[in-house]
Amino acid sequence: MPTNQLFALFCGTLLVLGLIAYLAGRYKAVRVRASGTAMHAQPDQYAWFSVLSTAGPAIAVGALGGIAMLLLGAEIPTPYLLAASLGVGGVGLFAGLRRVRPDFHARKALESVVHGCLAGAALISIFTTFGILISIVGEAIRFFQMQSFWDFITGTTWNPGASFLEAAGRAEEGASAAQFGSIPLFAGTFMITAIAMLVAIPVGLLAAIYMAEFAPARVRTLAKPVLEVLAGIPTVVYGFFAAISVAPILVDVAGLFGLDASFNNALAPGLVMGIMIIPFISSLSDDVINAVPDSMRQGSLALGLTRGETIRDVVLPAALPGIISAALLAMSRAMGETMIVVMAAGMRPNLTANPLEDMTTVTVRIVASLTGDQEFASAETLSAFALGLVLFVVTLSLNLVSVIMIRRFREKYRINNL
Amino acid sequence: MSQSFDEISAQLRRRHRKTTRLKWMSMGALGLAALFLVVFFGDMLAKGLPAFQQAQIQVQVDYNERAAELPLAAVQEDVRPLVSRGYLRLIPGRMEDNPELLGTTRKEWVLADSAVDQYLKGHHTGLRDGQAAVVERLQADGRAELRFNSGFFTRGDSKMAELAGIASAAMGTLMTLLVTLAVAFPIGVMTAVYLEEFAPDNRLTQLIEININNLAAIPSILFGLLGLAIFINVFGVPRSSPLVGGLTLALMTLPVIIIATRTALRSVPDSIRHAAFGVGCSRWQVVRDHVLPLALPGIMTGSIIGLAQAMGETAPLIIVGMVAFIPDVAASFSEAATVLPAQIFTWAGEPERAFVEKTSGGILVLLAVLISLNATAVVLRKTFERRW
Structure with a gap:
């Protein structure tokens, strides 16, 4: 019998068992109560408890078996496994019905199970983080067993070209050994991030100042969603826009000044990424500026400072931790941004300070090395995880610093809703 | 050294002007973001709206025995490069499904090649001069036009642009x-x-x-x-x-x-x-x-x-x-x-x-x-x- 049908049969049987458990549990509880005995719970609660004691163990056995087969490679024939779990379900049914007694706290038992489920769901987010960490670190370690860590950190040549020959056991045929020096990639990432921040910080901060300090309420309610739209546009769309519309214009403009720009220059993705990041900076900065206590503004105005001076000398310094936190968050977003650079930046690792040349980034290389037709164990594929590890560490530390900054701001002014 | 009232009020005006400047600059930043949105959506609409239209041309389709083997033979030589190859490929299958088609000649609106499509939309690329003249003639006769591209929504991906859909x-x-x-x-x-x-x-x-x-x-x-x-x-x-x-x-x-x-x-x-x-x-x-x-x-x-x-x-x-x-x-x-x-x-x-x-x-x-x-x-x- 094919697995799908078998599975359907299993689910059907389990449903029937559950229905039996519900009806039998309820019937028994109703009868006990009708005989005049006071019970600790309602008949429905006894019924649901019976269902739970039937289905819970059955599903648990099935899931355990499935995990054992997938992870540990145990060879359990599927029919046996499903039959075993149904058997456990049957035992659970009888055990559950036996416990339908007046002195049994069915509701408490039910609720402790619910509580357990909720707590289990909350743990999944922790598992996700650990999953990311384990998957990236595990593969990165395999990479560093093949390539020296020191060369990876300090090398200035990224040339994985020959690694597939090595993986195929034909290392001698490659003209030169594969080199994994990541500095050009990080230089590219920092260049594009820097361009993005040069666009996003002034524009985002000024927009936040306008919305928080100058704008009438109507403009404010209109402008906030407009900025949010910027954050809602998919990055692949930004990437297309940068590559097809912005880059050619930049090449033309550079040509006017007698400069020779590449069509994959770093400026186009940087500029577009900067625009994408504006709402990240403006909305958090706006919240922070609004959270600065009004007493500070009143004090400053009372001393005779103009509005501009109040903003520059009183409000902004007070809001600075929050603004820095917003900028760091935006920076980590820019460094991890993938689609814009994949589509608009170059593929050639290039160590240069000229933003009009093509250069590549960490995320571009991750995508490039994982979409090639290489086998998984080759050094080039694994290098993606090493790059991912560095990316993870950098963005995580930026986020942590950002959280600490905003917490400091919050504690200083005793603000709860940030 | 004391300042005269004039000097003080001039200084005050300067300070207030600075406030005004900050206000306009910050407003400009917001305007810049809005401007980008306008440019962006305008650009996307200008580039993307033509995709919802697709060129079709009316040609004579000969359902003869040769066409069953060599679909290209179903249409006349002058319009042959203008018809989508994806459409031509379907002809033998259609003849198998409907045997009564064999031996008939019909005038049909068929999907045009993407080069024709682009030509009709004003991008003069991909067509040779002779072909362009044929397209002009067809258009003058009302036998080539842009129609709503329903295939864009009903077809999957294809390497042929005129057949590609979402x-x-x-x-x-x-x-x-x-x-x-x-x-x-x-x-x-x-x-x-x-x-x-x-x-x-x-x-x-x-x-x-x-x-x-x-x-x-x-x-x-x-x-x-x-x-x-x-x-x-x-x-x-x-x-x-x-x-x-x-x-x-x-x-x-x-x-x-x-x-x-x-x-x-x-x-x-x-x-x-x-x-x-x-x-x-x-x-x-x-x-x-x-x-x-x-x-x-x-x-x-x-x-x-x-x-x-x-x-x-x-x-x-x-x-x-x-x-x-x-x-x-x-x-x-x-x-x-x-x-x-x-x-x-x-x-x-x-x-x-x-x-x-x-x-x-x-x-x-x-x-x-x-x-x-x-x-x-x-x-x-x-x-x-x-x-x-």
Whole structure:
């Protein structure tokens, strides 16, 4: 019998068992109560408890078996496994019905199970983080067993070209050994991030100042969603826009000044990424500026400072931790941004300070090395995880610093809703 | 040294002028962002709207025996390069299905080659001079025109621009998002309920909270690495399938749903809980019967916004292999599929001019869906929002 049908049969049987458990549990509880005995719970609660004691163990056995087969490679024939779990379900049914007694706290038992489920769901987010960490670190370690860590950190040549020959056991045929020096990639990432921040910080901060300090309420309610739209546009769309519309214009403009720009220059993705990041900076900065206590503004105005001076000398310094936190968050977003650079930046690792040349980034290389037709164990594929590890560490530390900054701001002014 | 009143008031004017300048500059920054949006949408509309139209030409189709073997022979030589090869390829099959066609000659409107399509839209590329003259003649006779491109919505991907459509990608997006919703929504809501209503304030709870905020800020591409290393390599989920894509996106969407749900739960006033406790409800009964129903609009809004975010996401899906040439709609959750953003990415890499148009058309569809999703969320919030 094919697995799908078998599975359907299993689910059907389990449903029937559950229905039996519900009806039998309820019937028994109703009868006990009708005989005049006071019970600790309602008949429905006894019924649901019976269902739970039937289905819970059955599903648990099935899931355990499935995990054992997938992870540990145990060879359990599927029919046996499903039959075993149904058997456990049957035992659970009888055990559950036996416990339908007046002195049994069915509701408490039910609720402790619910509580357990909720707590289990909350743990999944922790598992996700650990999953990311384990998957990236595990593969990165395999990479560093093949390539020296020191060369990876300090090398200035990224040339994985020959690694597939090595993986195929034909290392001698490659003209030169594969080199994994990541500095050009990080230089590219920092260049594009820097361009993005040069666009996003002034524009985002000024927009936040306008919305928080100058704008009438109507403009404010209109402008906030407009900025949010910027954050809602998919990055692949930004990437297309940068590559097809912005880059050619930049090449033309550079040509006017007698400069020779590449069509994959770093400026186009940087500029577009900067625009994408504006709402990240403006909305958090706006919240922070609004959270600065009004007493500070009143004090400053009372001393005779103009509005501009109040903003520059009183409000902004007070809001600075929050603004820095917003900028760091935006920076980590820019460094991890993938689609814009994949589509608009170059593929050639290039160590240069000229933003009009093509250069590549960490995320571009991750995508490039994982979409090639290489086998998984080759050094080039694994290098993606090493790059991912560095990316993870950098963005995580930026986020942590950002959280600490905003917490400091919050504690200083005793603000709860940030 | 004292200053005269004139000097002081001049100084004051200068200081106020500075304020005005700051005001205009900050307004300009906002205007810049708005201007970009206008330029961006204008550019996309200009590039993408033509994709919803497609050139068709009226030609004589001879259903003879030669055409059954060599479909090119079905149309006359002068228009042969103008007809889509994808259409010609179907002729033998149609003759097999309808034997009465054999031996007849019909005038039919057929799909034109993408070069003709581009020519009619004013981009003079890809056609040789002689062919261009033929197209001009056909157009003058009313035998070549642009019609609504229904194939764009009903066909899958193709290497021939005139045949390429978004149907398979749209279906893939739907299936992927179903998986995402089925996984992320229950887990997200349960996590939020636990953290807001049940969790004791201890180290573990704090760790979970910090962790959730952190997950929200991790670059999306790293979720792709997780999907590749854990879901595909360890658990053996089929590569490129909506299942693995949906699971990966679910982990990404989880923090969004958790944070939105917590906000919604927090906005339910404590007096409701006190009243329910007062009449003897247990904690779970309070949450199930009173807090959750009241928080539901907020939870839905947050989930829709999270889904919209997941829908536009491409990078993690590339890593788990959802960028592939998928001409047909996937039949199950474990078959190879692609999603709209990934389709856009694939088309953006095609060198032909006609594909620029297709890409922009796909982008317009994606943006329209995203905007309507977000608008739904806003309307939902406006309709059901209660101020306590």
